[in-house]
Amino acid sequence: MNASEVIESTTYASPSPDGHYIAGLTPNHLYVYYTSSLTIACSFPLDHLNTPTTRSVEAPTLHWTPCSLSIILQTSSYVSLHSLANTSSRVKIANGSASLGRIASVDVFGEDVVVVWEFGRVGIFEVGRGRVTEIGELKTGIGSLRSAWGIRRVKGKAEVLALLCRTSATDILSLLLPSSTTPLTTITLPTIDAQYLAWSPSGKWISILDTSLSAPNSAVHIYTADGNFYRSYPPQTSIPAEETYTLGPLRQAWGPSNLALANADGSITLLSTTTFSPVCVLDPWTIAEDDITAVYREQVSGKGDRSWAYLGNGPIDPNSFTRPSANTN
Structure with missing residues (x-):
């Protein structure tokens, strides 16, 4: 096996989604290499006042846009967007006085950039206008902020930004379209304390997982991509549910043909992605003597x-x- 040349980087090298480029970060430059030859495709100088280094407390992160034509450098104090097509242009989002906390996550949404701060505030940076518009506040205290929002990216379909928020002890689902800072629709959820939001791989469904303490009530609620309620599991009935001391599902994960629910007893329930009824239940592993x-x-x-x-x-x-x-x- 032949070894390639060493790519100098103060953080993990990041390959582009199409596999044509590799991005590496040094104390002074952001380099983009061709994967075929490891020669430099382009480079971007960094501001010395904001240069991320290995000695810095904050860990810089590199994000590629889905089209592999731009790359985002994220730190807790600023975000910069670099275009491979026009290396002389750069878009920078400074955190200012950090009144909203550190920058926790970023992503490209249409022609703009979604910015999430550590205390849950969400803003859309309009690249064309050079300004950030706050669009809401994510639900916090449910683990990772990343589980409270997601962008649908399916070839041939419009991108949709879904946000899980909470207002006055009520869970809210908001859906936004690109180039808009006003929600397309806002839905009040029937959940007790929603924990996770996830898009299906096909982009047809949004699943909202309720707290495991919601049992025996419905544990997961399914909505269409435009925010219409479709189904809950277990199905809601008019008959009062019997008192139970078991916990509901703890995690959810989408697959190509199933929605998997990880139960508190170690078993996994697979739901059909059409009827959202159980297909099978995988029992927890047991160790034979x-x-x-x-x-x-x-x-x-x-x-x-x-x-x-x-x-x-x-x-x-x-x-x-x-x-x-x-x-x-």
Whole structure:
């Protein structure tokens, strides 16, 4: 196997979505290389006052646009957008006094850039006008902010930005189209405490996962791409549900033909992506007795003779070991 030349970078090198380029960051420049030859395709000088280095507390991140024609450099204090087609142009979003906190995440949305701050505030930077317009505030306290918003990107379909917000103890789903800072639609969700928002790979569905404490009520709610309610699982009925002490699903993940729900008992429920009814339930793994390894402890006598004491089948709690005597090791 032949080894390529070393690409100098203070952060992980980032390949473009189309595989034609590799971006690398140095203390003074952002370099873009051709993957075929590793020669420099273009370079962008960095501001010395805002240059991210390996000694910096903040970790710079590189994001490629879906078309692989632009690259975003993100730090907690500023964001810069660089175009491969026009290397002399650069768009920079400064965080100013950081009154909204550090910049937590960015993404390209149409011709603009979505900026999310660490306390949940969301803004759209309109590249053509050079200004940021705040469009709402994400729901916080549910783990990662990234689970509260998402952009639909499907070939042949318009991009749609979905935001999971919370106002006056009510969960809200907002949908926006590119080149717009006003929501296309706003939906009040029937959730108790929504935790995750996710687009299906086809872009047809949005799934909202409720808290695991919502059981026996519906755990996941499905909406169409334009915000119309479609179905819930488990289905809502007019018959009062029996009291239960079990937890609902903890995580959700879309696949090509199923929506997977990770349950609290370790099992996984696969839902059909048409009827959103269970296709099958995968039970948690169990370890057969024959697959458990026997555990022994070596003992060495004062004469140097070795023996092994059987401790049982693993795993063994290390706190259960007795303190070795003077003639053991």
